Amino acid sequence: MSSRADVCVVACAEAFRGDGEILAAGIGGPVTVLAARLARLTFEPELLTHDGTCLLTGDVPALGEAPGVVEGWLPFREHLWLVLNGRRHVMLGASQIDRYGNTNISCIGDWARPKAQLLGVRGAPGNTRCDPTSYWIPRHSPRVFVPSVDVVSGVGTDRGAFDLRRVVTNLAVLDFRTPGGTMRLVSVHPGVEVDDVVAATGFELDIPDNVPRTRGPTVEELEVLDRLDPERLRDREPA
Amino acid sequence: MSAEEVAGTVESGMTIGIGGWGSRRKPMALVRALLRSPATDLTIVSYGGPDVGMLCAAKKVRKVVAPFVTLDSIPLEPHFRRARQAGEIEFAEYDEGMFMFGLLAGAHRLPFLPTRAGLGSDVLRVNPGLRTVRSPYADGEELVAVPALTMDVALVHLNRADARGNAQYLGPDPYFDDLYAKAARRCYVSCERVVENLLKEGPVQSLLISRSMVAGVVEAPGGAGFTSCEPDYGRDEALQRRYVETPWEEFDEQQG
Numbered sequence: 001m002s003s004r005a006d007v008c009v010v011a012c013a014e015a016f017r018g019d020g021e022i023l024a025a026g027i028g029g030p031v032t033v034l035a036a037r038l039a040r041l042t043f044e045p046e047l048l049t050h051d052g053t054c055l056l057t058g059d060v061p062a063l064g065e066a067p068g069v070v071e072g073w074l075p076f077r078e079h080l081w082l083v084l085n086g087r088r089h090v091m092l093g094a095s096q097i098d099r100y101g102n103t104n105i106s107c108i109g110d111w112a113r114p115k116a117q118l119l120g121v122r123g124a125p126g127n128t129r130c131d132p133t134s135y136w137i138p139r140h141s142p143r144v145f146v147p148s149v150d151v152v153s154g155v156g157t158d159r160g161a162f163d164l165r166r167v168v169t170n171l172a173v174l175d176f177r178t179p180g181g182t183m184r185l186v187s188v189h190p191g192v193e194v195d196d197v198v199a200a201t202g203f204e205l206d207i208p209d210n211v212p213r214t215r216g217p218t219v220e221e222l223e224v225l226d227r228l229d230p231e232r233l234r235d236r237e238p239a
Numbered sequence: 240m241s242a243e244e245v246a247g248t249v250e251s252g253m254t255i256g257i258g259g260w261g262s263r264r265k266p267m268a269l270v271r272a273l274l275r276s277p278a279t280d281l282t283i284v285s286y287g288g289p290d291v292g293m294l295c296a297a298k299k300v301r302k303v304v305a306p307f308v309t310l311d312s313i314p315l316e317p318h319f320r321r322a323r324q325a326g327e328i329e330f331a332e333y334d335e336g337m338f339m340f341g342l343l344a345g346a347h348r349l350p351f352l353p354t355r356a357g358l359g360s361d362v363l364r365v366n367p368g369l370r371t372v373r374s375p376y377a378d379g380e381e382l383v384a385v386p387a388l389t390m391d392v393a394l395v396h397l398n399r400a401d402a403r404g405n406a407q408y409l410g411p412d413p414y415f416d417d418l419y420a421k422a423a424r425r426c427y428v429s430c431e432r433v434v435e436n437l438l439k440e441g442p443v444q445s446l447l448i449s450r451s452m453v454a455g456v457v458e459a460p461g462g463a464g465f466t467s468c469e470p471d472y473g474r475d476e477a478l479q480r481r482y483v484e485t486p487w488e489e490f491d492e493q494q495g
Contacts, residue, residue, distance in 0.1 A: 054411045075412040076260055078334040084354070106332065107323070111365045117323035119314060120287075120307035125334040126356030152361040159359035 002216045004170065005031065005234040006225060007189050008136075011168045013039040015134040016047060016089060022132075023048040023056075023074075023088040030063055030233040032091040032136050034225060041224050049073055055134065062228045082131075083123060089132040092124060096149040097135065099182050099203045101164045102157030103128075104149035111151055119160045124154035132163040139239035140169035142202035157181030170238035172197045173214055178206045187214040240454040242272035244464075245427045248454075249273060249392055252301075254282040256388070256423050258395030258416035259466065262288040262310040262474060264408075266429050268462035270294065271494065275396075284388055286338065286415070288466060289482060292318035295328060296487040302329035304388065306338045310479055316448035317483050331366050333357075333385075341388035342415055345422030353382035393423030396463045398445065398471055399440045400430040403451030407437045407445045410469035420452040431471050445493040 012035030024039060024047045026032025033052065037060045040047040049057050051067055054076070058069030067187045078231075082088040094103035095118055105124060109115030127133050133154065137144055155161045166186065167174040173186040182185050184206035188194055194211050217225065226232070246269065249255065255273075259265040269292045274297045280297050285291050288309035294300050294316035308319040322328045333341065340352040353372055363369050363383070372384040395416040406428045408416070420426040428448060433456060434440060446484040462468075464484065465475035482490055 076414060077339065080339050083336055084356070089489060106361075111361075113326040117315075117320040119309055121332055121334055121360065121362055122307045123335040123356075125358075125362050126336040126354070126358035129355050129358055129360075151365065152359070154361035161359075208476075213452055 002222060003235050004189060004191070004238050006217050006222065007214055008168055008170060008238050009034045009038060009225060009234055010221060011173050011214050012134070012136055012155065015091065015166045015168070016044050019044060019047060019132070021046040021048065021090050023082055025050065025088055025090045027091060027093050027136065028052060029237055030229060031138070031237045033063065034234055035091065035226055037228055038221060038224055040186040042221060048072070062069040062230070063233055080123070083126050084130055086131050089165070090127050091134045091135070091136050092127060092154060094135055094137060094144065094154065096144060096146045096148060097137065097167065098149050098156065100147050100158040101161060101167070101176055101183065102159060103135065103154035104150045104151050104155035105153045108150055121151070121153040128161050128164070129156040130162055132165055134159070135167045137167060137169045137236045140171040140197070141198045142200060145201040145203065146194060147203050157178070171200060174205070182206055184208070185211055187212045189214045190216060240457050242268045242429065242457050242459060243290070244356040245269055245279070245394070245412040245455060245457060246272035246276035249276060249278040251278050251280045253278065253391040254284060254389070255283040256322060256390035256419040257283060257290045258269070258392040258393065258414060258419045259288065259290070259463070260286045260412070260414045262312070262466045262479065264396055264410065264414060264463050265290045265466040266394040266462065267464060267466060268459035269394045269396070269427065269429050269457065274299065275285065284390055286335070287316070287319065289316065289368050289479070292316040295322040295344070296321050297491070300328050302331065303366055304331040304333065305332045306335040310483070312474065312476060318487060319382065331368070332361070332362055333366070334362055336363040337362070337383065337385045338388070339415060339418070340385040342418035342422050344385060344387035345389045346418045349387060351384040351386050354385055355382060357383040388422055390419070391425065394424040395419055395426065395448070396429045396459070396468065398431050398468065399434050399437055400428050401435065401437055402433055402456065404428060404450035404456050405437060405446060406430060406448040406453065407441055407460070408447050409441050409471070413447050417447045420448045425454040426452055427455045427457065428453050429462045431460055431462065433458045435485045
């Protein structure tokens with residue numbers, strides 16, 4: 001039996017397929033961290049993964065465990081170097097995202113006097129301009145999928161994004177592979193209908209005639225996930 | 240020196256750089272001394288954490304220059320948020336990599352350094368002081384010209400220092416403390432322990448900051464708390480949670 005979170009982790013892992021010897025970086029929560037580690041342990045063995053602080057891990061430890069083998073040092077200044085070199089595929093979060101993949105983590109409302117101050121833009125401008133970028137959004141809703149974001153932190157396809165790969169949510173997988181670079185529905189997760197995704201999205205989506213189901217984990221992938229996350233922390237993330 | 244003596248050198252209106260990252264190795268003993276000093280109207284340059292939050296809560300801040308303000312394990316900083324939402328402070332927003340280039344420019348006495356980070360984003364809209372520059376080479380690429388981040392005073396906390404001001408980090412990440420030291424007119428280092436021989440403590444490459452860049456050393460055991468100072472101690476998560484949940488005046492009083 002696989003859970004919705006398992007489907008989401010696999011869909012996030014698929015974002016790293018074909019990346020080769022670059023850093024697969026999650027944003028810190030179980031789903032994106034597991035995705036990078038799962039991809040490395042199965043179909044993308046050359047990937048680099050890190051421990052969430054400043055080590056490149058030589059082996060692939062379970063969540064919350066230290067690596068047994070360290071293969072590199074990655075303090076923050078090296079992270080920032082990796083970003084400029086495009087040798088990193090990052091899976092970011094977003095409080096708002098629009099049809100072109102512009103995202104906001106800075107603040108909600110008027111920038112001069114926000115209704116809700118969030119983090120600040122962090123590394124999103126540089127990540128999206130210089131690196132392959134994907135997003136993991138655990139709660140797909142019209143509050144997140146908005147017609148226009150209040151502050152463009154991460155740039156979208158209409159503002160010079162380097163390579164926006166995919167958006168994985170608790171409902172579906174989306175990408176930007178349309179002639180206009182607009183968001184397209186790639187697959188819906190088991191138990192989700194296309195209409196559910198449309199209702200949860202505050203702008204017009206590109207929807208192909210036949211929308212497949214997001215694939216679930218293989219037996220091997222489930223075994224890896226259970227070893228990396230025996231307490232199933234991943235199940236707490238998708239809404 | 241004492242933390243109070245360091246804070247006594249800070250005048251109202253100055254620009255203060257603060258080392259560390261988020262809620263990691265922040266010079267909190269020096270920040271707390273600054274809270275109790277008369278200086279106000281400060282510009283704070285920081286990869287921001289509770290340093291920025293506390294100074295905002297104490298109404299010391301005119302302007303924050305930062306790519307983020309976060310407590311790491313608690314994503315949003317409550318006092319910075321409140322100050323922003325009340326319109327009490329100015330905020331110059333930077334991308335993380337842009338910010339490093341600003342420090343590098345400041346440290347190398349350059350007026351700016353170019354980067355792609357920021358192009359296309361609203362950083363250039365909400366931070367209208369930023370300019371772009373065109374590459375003079377065949378590529379002709381337009382880039383962001385990140386202005387030097389310079390400061391009157393930088394405050395950093397490291398694991399060890401000697402009495403002359405050479406300072407050493409023993410944790411896994413130097414953050415950008417050496418760049419703050421180099422980009423500021425004066426840098427003050429607090430440390431867990433002042434020692435005579437730094438090479439007894441760690442390898443030569445752990446010597447991050449030279450005394451030639453340091454105006455004074457403060458011995459402050461636990462001086463980064465409640466933020467982390469690996470390997471001497473991790474973050475005090477319980478105290479950080481109390482900081483978030485307690486009204487500022489009450490928390491400040493409890494901390495003495």
